[in-house]
Amino acid sequence: MDDPLTIYLGIIVLFFFIVLLSLIIFNMNSDIEEDEKKKENSWWNDLINWFSTGS
Secondary structure (H helix, E strand, C coil), rough: CHHHHHHHHHHHHHHHHHHHHHHHHHHHHHHHCCHHHHHHHCCCHHHHHHHCCCC
């Protein structure tokens, strides 16, 4: 269980999860504050809609 590869892989996965979660929270906050600007540059919302529809 103390295999260095397992430890490094766990750190990478944890770091990726934290970054993804912070990006989602930051995007939600900026959507509330800058709704008009987000309508011009809404690639994140387009990506979410693309995954939601599955097409």
